[in-house]
Amino acid sequence: MATGAFADRGADLELVGIQKRFPGFTAIEHLNLVIPAGSFFALLGPSGCGKTTTLRLVAGLEDPTGGRILIGGQDVTGQKAYQRPVNTVFQSYALFPHMTVLENVAFGLRRRKIADAVAKAHEALRLVELDHLAARKPVQLSGGQQQRVALARAIVNRPALLLLDEPLGALDLKLRRQMQLELKTIQEEVGLTFLHVTHDQEEAMTMADTIAVMNKGRIEQMGTPELLYELPRTAFVANFLGQSNLFTGAVVGETSTSIAVDVAGRSIVVPKARSHRHAGDVTVGVRPEKITLHRQKPEPDPAHNVIGPGRVTDVSFTGVSTQYLVTVPGVGTIIVFEQNRSFGPVEGEGDEVWMTWNVEHGFGLDDDPAGPDPKFVADTTTKSIAAQRRAALVTELEEA
Ligand SMILES: Nc1ncnc2c1ncn2[C@@H]1O[C@H](COP(=O)(O)OP(=O)(O)OP(=O)(O)O)[C@@H](O)[C@H]1O
Numbered sequence: 001m002a003t004g005a006f007a008d009r010g011a012d013l014e015l016v017g018i019q020k021r022f023p024g025f026t027a028i029e030h031l032n033l034v035i036p037a038g039s040f041f042a043l044l045g046p047s048g049c050g051k052t053t054t055l056r057l058v059a060g061l062e063d064p065t066g067g068r069i070l071i072g073g074q075d076v077t078g079q080k081a082y083q084r085p086v087n088t089v090f091q092s093y094a095l096f097p098h099m100t101v102l103e104n105v106a107f108g109l110r111r112r113k114i115a116d117a118v119a120k121a122h123e124a125l126r127l128v129e130l131d132h133l134a135a136r137k138p139v140q141l142s143g144g145q146q147q148r149v150a151l152a153r154a155i156v157n158r159p160a161l162l163l164l165d166e167p168l169g170a171l172d173l174k175l176r177r178q179m180q181l182e183l184k185t186i187q188e189e190v191g192l193t194f195l196h197v198t199h200d201q202e203e204a205m206t207m208a209d210t211i212a213v214m215n216k217g218r219i220e221q222m223g224t225p226e227l228l229y230e231l232p233r234t235a236f237v238a239n240f241l242g243q244s245n246l247f248t249g250a251v252v253g254e255t256s257t258s259i260a261v262d263v264a265g266r267s268i269v270v271p272k273a274r275s276h277r278h279a280g281d282v283t284v285g286v287r288p289e290k291i292t293l294h295r296q297k298p299e300p301d302p303a304h305n306v307i308g309p310g311r312v313t314d315v316s317f318t319g320v321s322t323q324y325l326v327t328v329p330g331v332g333t334i335i336v337f338e339q340n341r342s343f344g345p346v347e348g349e350g351d352e353v354w355m356t357w358n359v360e361h362g363f364g365l366d367d368d369p370a371g372p373d374p375k376f377v378a379d380t381t382t383k384s385i386a387a388q389r390r391a392a393l394v395t396e397l398e399e400a
């Protein structure tokens with residue numbers, strides 16, 4: 001596509017064996033990715049995993065050390081940034097302070113001598129619901145409004161591919177949620193391809209058709225938000241996207257449809273169809289909200305896994321749900337989320353409880369627990385965002 005052409009639809013993006021080495025550091029390691037035209041794709045991963053580098057490579061602001069980039073089937077690897085049918089909204093949205101909102105949005109069109117620049121700029125502003133502020137200067141806008149202007153400035157060019165690098169980073173939670181929905185609506189309305197970079201798992205899940213979870217310059221898993229959440233392939237994904245209870249043990253039994261894993265003398269059953277490994281040492285897991293707490297030892301039932309007894313060591317009331325930490329000797333600490341159907345927590349610290357979950361709700365990871373390089377290392381760069389937030393909150397409260 002030639003410079004300045006308006007796309008009437010999104011283009012697909014394909015990264016083939018992309019590698020990026022900086023002097024002394026490999027930021028991207030053999031990245032393969034196909035983003036279908038017209039989709040909302042999120043690249044999700046912790047700080048430093050290579051998200052911005054990937055966007056800069058696609059935008060042409062950085063040259064790959066190896067591999068090819070194709071947009072709409074055309075190899076753009078050798079093209080300069082301005083030749084690519086791509087626009088980027090950076091986290092620092094940098095509007096021109098001396099220009100009005102309208103002039104900011106029309107700027108690129110005017111420079112390329114597009115005929116009805118002003119009318120097109122108004123149209124883009126209407127899309128982000130800011131046309132009524134067209135005459136204002138950026139300094140007279142709130143942070144969220146400025147971000148919307150930056151977005152209008154990018155979509156007015158109708159790039160076949162729009163790159164968004166944490167574009168909502170500066171917004172407070174409520175505005176962020178509102179903008180997420182707006183962005184999604186805009187993407188559906190204009191039908192362009194959006195590549196959205198974020199380290200916020202909730203944001204990725206709310207907005208994207210497809211999420212790629214990135215870790216240390218590689219894609220760990222790619223799929224719909226539901227797939228990644230319900231069937232994580234690695235411990236990294238299981239813990240980065242929400243929280244998980246993971247148990248490692250040897251496979252000690254199997255049927256045609258399930259495996260039984262020995263976890264500290266207890267047997268945990270997982271459907272074969274939901275487990276990547278069926279023999280040897282394996283790691284299996286279950287999400288906290290799939291677990292039910294019981295005061296009495298439950299009757300054995302082949303449809304459910306049982307763990308217990310354990311002691312409740314922590315109760316956090318979060319409004320819609322209560323988060324329990326239950327310590328089970330030999331097994332460790334298990335996280336349980338229970339919806340607050342009545343008022344407040346139903347168990348207290350120190351209570352003895354059993355936990356059950358439907359066998360169908362478990363999953364088995366692809367990680368080799370005894371492998372030479374277990375991918376999940378519980379350090380600050382791979383902890384789930386929610387856990388980090390909680391830790392930060394606890395520190396804040398303790399200091400106060
Ligand atoms: N010019 C450079 N020279 C050397 N290393 C670099 C350079 N640019 C980036 N890196 C390194 O490459 C890695 C990936 O950086 P990148 O900016 O892509 O991370 P990111 O996933 O966008 O992180 P964040 O969420 O913090 O924005 C980091 O470890 C970074 O330090």
Ligand SMILES: [Mg+2]
Nearest residue numbers: 051052053165
């Ligand atoms: Mg970044």
